[in-house]
Amino acid sequence: xxxxxxxxxxxxxxxxxxxxxxxxxxxxxxxxxxxxxxxxxxxxxxxxxxxxxxxxxxxxxxxxxxxxxxxxxxxxxxxxxxxxxxxxxxxxxxxxxxxxxxxxxxxxxxxxxxxxxxxxxxxxxxxxxxxxxxxxxxxxxxxxxxxxxxxxxxxxxxxxxxxxxxxxxxxxxxxxxxxxxxxxxxxxxxxxxxxxxxxxxxxxx
Numbered sequence: 547x548x549x550x551x552x553x554x555x556x557x558x559x560x561x562x563x564x565x566x567x568x569x570x571x572x573x574x575x576x577x578x579x580x581x582x583x584x585x586x587x588x589x590x591x592x593x594x595x596x597x598x599x600x601x602x603x604x605x606x607x608x609x610x611x612x613x614x615x616x617x618x619x620x621x622x623x624x625x626x627x628x629x630x631x632x633x634x635x636x637x638x639x640x641x642x643x644x645x646x647x648x649x650x651x652x653x654x655x656x657x658x659x660x661x662x663x664x665x666x667x668x669x670x671x672x673x674x675x676x677x678x679x680x681x682x683x684x685x686x687x688x689x690x691x692x693x694x695x696x697x698x699x700x701x702x703x704x705x706x707x708x709x710x711x712x713x714x715x716x717x718x719x720x721x722x723x724x725x726x727x728x729x730x731x732x733x734x735x736x737x738x739x740x741x742x743x744x745x746x747x748x749x750x751x
Contacts (some may be wrong), residue, residue, distance in 0.1 A: 578719050588617030604648055611641035631669040639663035653699045660691025682719035685711050710738055 563583065592614030598606035615637025619630050639662030646655035664687025668680050689711035696704035717734045 583619045587623035588613045588620060590617075599644075604645055604652070607644045607648070608638075608641045611637045611644075629670070632666045635662050635669065636666035639666055648735060650699075653701070654696065655696045656698070657691060660694065661688065664688060664691065682715045682717075686714075686715035689715055695750060711737075 563586065579589070592610045592612070595606040595610030595613065599610055615634045618637070619634050622630055639659050642655040642659035642662065645652055646659060664684055667687065668684050671680050671683060689708045692704045692708035692711065695701055696708060714734055
């Protein structure tokens with residue numbers, strides 16, 4: 547399909563769009579015409595890649611949703627700027643979820659999907675839940691990511707990072723309430739190191 551596109555037509559359409567937006571801004575009907583222009587350009591670019599995805603190219607969903615996320619980010623009103631990071635990270639995370647559920651053999655996509663989805667949630671916490679320990683939430687999200695990998699794909703090794711990260715999450719959440727984060731964090735690292743050494747020694751015997 548892309549080979550049949552006359553890019554002179556695309557360039558002409560872009561010039562017309564830019565001129566039309568300029569007129570709207572000049573007559574006071576629109577503000578920030580350049581932001582609207584580039585936002586629409588990124589949305590259009592995302593739509594092109596999503597068309598390829600629908601046509602069977604699974605990889606195209608990643609740049610498609612990334613470009614769409616950037617477009618939405620540019621068009622976002624100033625009153626919603628605090629949602630920008632969550633929208634962008636969420637769009638990337640969503641692309642990896644689509645990659646995974648579009649073909650379960652691509653199990654690896656669960657990891658970036660979970661990490662990016664967790665980061666999207668974490669960016670919202672300061673504005674929604676003031677005073678909540680974001681580090682603990684982040685480690686909890688990572689633990690949940692590996693737990694999903696273990697449960698959905700029956701990958702036994704994924705239980706280990708899920709457990710360790712879950713412990714870190716509990717320690718950090720408890721520490722935030724007791725003002726002992728530095729102490730409990732050090733204890734968690736020591737216990738994790740001792741456990742890894744103990745497992746290595748017992749396996750070699």
